[in-house]
Amino acid sequence: MIEVSQRARDIGDRVEDFVRSKIAPYEHDPRRDHHGAPTRELVREIRALAREAGLMTPHIMEDGSHLTQVETAYVLIKSGLSPLGPLALNTNAPDEGNMYLLGHVGSDHLKEKFLSRLVSGDEQSAFFMTEPADWGGAGSDPSMMKTTCKLDGNHWVVNGRKRFITGADGAGVGIVMARAEGVDEGGGACMFLVDLPDPAIRIEGAPNTIDNSMPGGHADVTIENLRVPADQMLGAAGEGFRYAQVRLSPARLSHCMRWLGAAIRCQEIASEYACRRQAFGKPLIDHEGVGFMLAQNQIDLKQAELMIYWCASVLDTGDLGTTESSMAKVAVSEALMRVADNCVQVMGGTGVTDQTIVEQVFRELRAFRIYDGPTEVHKWSLAKKIKKAHREAAASA
Template sequence: MIDFEIPAEVARTRGVIRAFVTEKVIPYETDPRLTQHGPTEELRTELVGLARDAGLLTFQAPRSYGGMEPSHVDQAVLYEAAGWSTLGPVALNCAAPDEGNMFLLNKIAREDQAQEFLRPVIEGHQRSVFAMTEPDGAGSDPGQLKTAALFDGERYVINGLKWLITGATGARTWIVMADVAENPHGPSGPTLFLCDGNTPGIVIERIMDTMDRNYVEGHGVVRFDDLTLPPEAVLGEVGQALRYAQMRLAPARLTHCMRWLGAAARAHEIATDHALKRTAFGKPIGEHQGVGFMLADNEIALQQCRLAIWWACWTLDQGARGRHESSIVKATVSEQLYAVADRCVQVLGGMGISDETPVAMIFRDMRAFRLYDGPTEVHKFAIARQVLRERAASADGDLARFSEQR
């Protein structure tokens, strides 16, 4: 049975989150601590305190950590409400990369690792990073990983260069992907390591200037200079990093979509209000077909995106990996929501390219959404490959059945 009714408790929580973001968070959008490199740690701490006082901090956490542990579909409803402001997920502690890192650590971290590195992130006391992307290619294609880890039987020594590492400055929980070289002491291959951000050997070279500014402390260039870790620092199993990354990425792609759906819906509301009030040639501009059609296209796109997200989330809730489904949703939602934001700028006219409203900021940040967690083209490549694989298998099966019948 297909049921699109939102459960009463989820709808109630959505309303509470939306009210919190509107009343408590939105006033901070003009705070000078929201810099070109994103919110400062000081601003994040203040916002997290507000959410903690409201009883909403890290609402998506497992019940064992005091969270609500919503299903993926329920998350879609709640994260959309959180995303009404780009600072909403920061305050509620459900923003990237922390949200995805918490999900992964809860799945594969040992109990001692969880207590040291996961619990403080869930409680909002520290931030985390996922250090995978490299200047020379590793990112959408992690198979090009060049950061190396040498193991002598007693310790791993890691060297390499990463960039676009979100929130690196000041983060304490670090998940580092490195390629363990072949050695006589154990397995090799791409591996995740878990360590404190103050460990010697982690060098933050600089913060990159990027067009988006919604992630705490921006995106860093990080060099690992003889980062030395014990075997206990391995997260999960040696050689399994690419599998773990996929485990993290499918849900993380969808939570990105959920949050940006909220931001796009707010931009659409602002543009609609403007279209009602601004007049030209004797009537509100929304009554002119050119503007009205843009608003209609936005309304259609927002609902299409919402339903696509719910569908993929439902797939995950049934126990499927959701890799193909999340690629479909990430590809279409990122492109459609960017188009929504672009039309909102157009409806607002000159005000749309200024900071008089948050629409310009949403537009800039939405452009980056088309790239992170896999650019649209990479997802389309993966989707096409799956389509061809399934068709080839179907065709082979049809041929086999035809042969049997003969």
């Protein structure tokens, strides 16, 4: 069994108490935008509570160092016990992944100018990578990227379109990814840190989606002649695709952590309902059709937890862990979807209402099976590696 340090347990246990006692009561707060997401006003209010409790961005220490991935898992699982927990504690997507990337790749200049604003929780951020399908742009295959950047004096000029940019509406910091012109023959990508809002980054709208836990929704964006100072490039020119993996591998796992917490809470709610609700002369849980669903949930939750901690331990070795994070993303998202579906079914009509978080978590987990790489893309990637390993073994035989 992978050991979790005492410092992580201390932080995580405080996080759990805070989320259950202070944040869960806000789950029925009516301050929501037209997408159903929490308003910025509500986010500011619950973040003020986190600051008061000394729990803002609990996975990053005062000296700027991060908890290990195993330690982070313990804390982020606890933060996810309410859909509002990650927002309150600043462990939410895309900010958590953006902070991780900046911390690992950013220069001292960029950390001072941008990272400190995110770690404090004073501002939120957006990661501009995905592009519209009708434009032939990048989705699960980032090599299809059509947004371009070109050096002009001491600035880079960026032009293109982006889609499903979570939190772009209301963000103060953006990480923009574009294919470089004139950098190398392969047209490697670059990443840039930008202050938002910027008139060159125009939000065209945001479609209503099945999930609504993230303020600002998932915006469609046009970038027209965005001028970025050269010293605001993240890392080196042409290395953007590699940096994307630096961000995405841990970020996939962080999603698994947060949503495991939410699924655990759903299991608690459904179990309480099944033990209290009577039907045909006995509690629902005494009917095998119901009891077995909750038992299977316990199995799926434990398997998801073990997968998360195993993958976190691999990442802590210093390996980017793309294989491990792909396996975790598939296994955990599919398992938690089953858990949420069972919870809805156990609760019957109540399960499809907004009287509890079960209905929302069911919707959010359905979206989780798609973002940060659909299940099928990860399986395709894993199959390619199986084929490669087979060829190499055959060649050396």
